[in-house]
Amino acid sequence: MISERLLQAFNEQIEIESSASHGYLNLAIWCASNGFDGAAKFFFKQSDEEREHMLKLIHYVIEREGRPITAAKHGTDHSPAPVKDIFDVLHQFYANEQSVTAAVFKLLKTAEDDGDYNAVNFLQWYVKEQHEEENQARSLIEKANLIGKEGPYKYLIDEMVGKS
Numbered sequence: 001m002i003s004e005r006l007l008q009a010f011n012e013q014i015e016i017e018s019s020a021s022h023g024y025l026n027l028a029i030w031c032a033s034n035g036f037d038g039a040a041k042f043f044f045k046q047s048d049e050e051r052e053h054m055l056k057l058i059h060y061v062i063e064r065e066g067r068p069i070t071a072a073k074h075g076t077d078h079s080p081a082p083v084k085d086i087f088d089v090l091h092q093f094y095a096n097e098q099s100v101t102a103a104v105f106k107l108l109k110t111a112e113d114d115g116d117y118n119a120v121n122f123l124q125w126y127v128k129e130q131h132e133e134e135n136q137a138r139s140l141i142e143k144a145n146l147i148g149k150e151g152p153y154k155y156l157i158d159e160m161v162g163k164s
């Protein structure tokens with residue numbers, strides 16, 4: 001059975017994944033409303049994936065006889081962050097993935113301090129996932145920078161993100 005403090009740490013991560021899902025939904029809506037259909041498709045998919053990450057945590061906590069608490073119950077504020085332009089969308093994506101990585105490491109540290117190697121083993125999936133997602137976000141920013149801010153750059157960036 002999971003310890004009380006580890007349960008609390010897992011519940012915080014459940015909330016973080018839920019927030020990420022809502023955040024990407026808001027980015028998808030901004031993209032769709034501003035003609036970036038490819039990027040909208042990408043962020044709707046990211047939003048779904050973050051929800052899956054949240055559910056994976058919830059199922060694990062249940063398996064460990066803990067009681068997960070959903071973000072809705074915590075009363076998280078999901079109001080959208082203002083978006084300046086498509087570059088800002090990509091920077092928000094990267095910044096969020098970096099903060100999720102820091103949160104995963106913090107959770108992993110709590111599991112290690114608890115000597116809960118079952119949880120340590122489970123969390124390796126999130127460590128790998130965060131490595132991939134941070135790498136993807138950084139690569140999107142680099143490619144967008146290569147495209148630049150002249151000519152049909154909005155179209156080209158949208159196409160590039162949509163193909164990711």
Ligand code: OFO
Pocket residue numbers: 017020049050053097100126129130133
């Ligand atoms: Fe990339 O945020 Fe979930 O784990």
